[in-house]
Amino acid sequence: MLKTFKAFKQYAGSNNNVHVLTDEEIKKIQKALLKIMDDFDMLCRKHGLTYFLTGGSALGARREKGFIPWDDDIDVMMPRKDYNKLPELIEKELNDKYWIQNLRTSDKYDLCFSKLRKKGTKYVEIFETEPDKAGLFLDIFPLEDTYNSPILRFMNGIIDEFLFFVASCVRIHQKKQALLDYAKDDNRIQQSIRMKSIIGALFNRKKHSREWFLYCERWQSKCHNPDSKYATVSCGRGHYFGEMYARDKVLPPREGEFEGRKYYVPKDDIYLLNCLYGKDFMTPCDLAKREMHCVLEWNTGTED
Numbered sequence: 001m002l003k004t005f006k007a008f009k010q011y012a013g014s015n016n017n018v019h020v021l022t023d024e025e026i027k028k029i030q031k032a033l034l035k036i037m038d039d040f041d042m043l044c045r046k047h048g049l050t051y052f053l054t055g056g057s058a059l060g061a062r063r064e065k066g067f068i069p070w071d072d073d074i075d076v077m078m079p080r081k082d083y084n085k086l087p088e089l090i091e092k093e094l095n096d097k098y099w100i101q102n103l104r105t106s107d108k109y110d111l112c113f114s115k116l117r118k119k120g121t122k123y124v125e126i127f128e129t130e131p132d133k134a135g136l137f138l139d140i141f142p143l144e145d146t147y148n149s150p151i152l153r154f155m156n157g158i159i160d161e162f163l164f165f166v167a168s169c170v171r172i173h174q175k176k177q178a179l180l181d182y183a184k185d186d187n188r189i190q191q192s193i194r195m196k197s198i199i200g201a202l203f204n205r206k207k208h209s210r211e212w213f214l215y216c217e218r219w220q221s222k223c224h225n226p227d228s229k230y231a232t233v234s235c236g237r238g239h240y241f242g243e244m245y246a247r248d249k250v251l252p253p254r255e256g257e258f259e260g261r262k263y264y265v266p267k268d269d270i271y272l273l274n275c276l277y278g279k280d281f282m283t284p285c286d287l288a289k290r291e292m293h294c295v296l297e298w299n300t301g302t303e304d
Helices: 002-014 021-049 053-061 080-094 150-174 176-182 188-202 210-220 269-277
Strands: 074-079 098-101 114-118 122-125 137-145 230-232 244-246 253-256 260-267 295-299
Touching: 002 137, 002 188, 021 074, 021 080, 021 114, 021 260, 053 253, 053 269, 074 080, 080 114, 080 137, 137 244, 150 176, 150 210, 150 244, 176 188, 188 230, 244 269
Parallel strands: 074 137
Antiparallel strands: 098 114, 114 137, 122 295, 137 230, 230 244, 253 260
């Protein structure tokens, strides 16, 4: 599913049905995202919650000391125990400004990571499950404990990968026509949609795909070993095995510069970026390979 939607993001620039953000619009969104990140950082520091930048945000911190010029979101990672505490703290202390969108707070959401949404703003992507509540956001990914036994870790990963694959295929099956309509000019993406939809139909059971992702979340968080040698982000771009990190390489995080601020980055961010993007991560990718969110509507609220 993630690979399919990565293709969608790369396809967005040639799709006339979505809005491709201009450089000026991206800068406006980035300015608003920094205010969200400031509040998130403040809350985490106040309550001793661990987080660090990941994905394109960690890459931007290392390469640009801030945003990658075309990036229009911020990605952070949190150990599962702190990730689980966040919704209650947001509700208690920042409810007037934000809400957490995840499998537990929304009966329509169908992803295994959370979005910290800014109320009074708008950021509607293609296939949004709750467009009326879709504001600007931070993506928050849970960092999961793993088993120290290589055999248990491998078996856990195989089941985890299978559950995510099934959930993703069910999700594609239930959104099949909308996905095909969106990618009508790309035969490669359409073929991928049809193949995964066939698999999804076998497991559909007329349930919302959210139910399958709840299975995934329960499985991926079942190991409770905060001292495990490795930790993983099974709902990330590389899935269970592709985002398996040596714990002592990413934790504890350290402060790093981001747009003139101090946010937390992985202990060894070069190690994490090598895992995510390969050794050539400091070289910007070709324009055709850049990922863009499929945006239908956006505004920064009162900050517009």
